[in-house]
Amino acid sequence: MNPAAQKLLDTLQEEIQFALENAVIGKTLRPYMTGQLKRTAQGILIRHRIRNAKINVSQHGSGFSVSITLPPQGPIVQTVSLRFGPQDSMY
Numbered sequence: 001m002n003p004a005a006q007k008l009l010d011t012l013q014e015e016i017q018f019a020l021e022n023a024v025i026g027k028t029l030r031p032y033m034t035g036q037l038k039r040t041a042q043g044i045l046i047r048h049r050i051r052n053a054k055i056n057v058s059q060h061g062s063g064f065s066v067s068i069t070l071p072p073q074g075p076i077v078q079t080v081s082l083r084f085g086p087q088d089s090m091y
Contacts, residue, residue, distance in 0.1 A: 005073075008048070015044050020066060029062055037066055045070075 001009075023040050024033050034057045045053050045068075054069040 012044065012048060012050075016041050016066075016068070019044055020064075024064065034059060034064065037064055041066060041068060 019040050020037055023036055027033075037057045038055050041055050042053075045051070050070060050073075052071045054067075054071075056067040058065050
């Protein structure tokens, strides 16, 4: 994985973990919390221009499990070639 993609994943994991914990930790368990967790994660992904991610939230006792699968991001630029020199005279 290239460094930029790894940095994005690290940032996403940090932001999503903080936001999800902040959304529910210490609050009374309610039926709507699974939807709230999903919407919170979606908001962060959209802010990072990631759409169509698969987000699964399941409740286990008094806790939650959140699984996020990111969609393929398309081809990654691996190399850039540059040529320097005078412009060919056409006049």
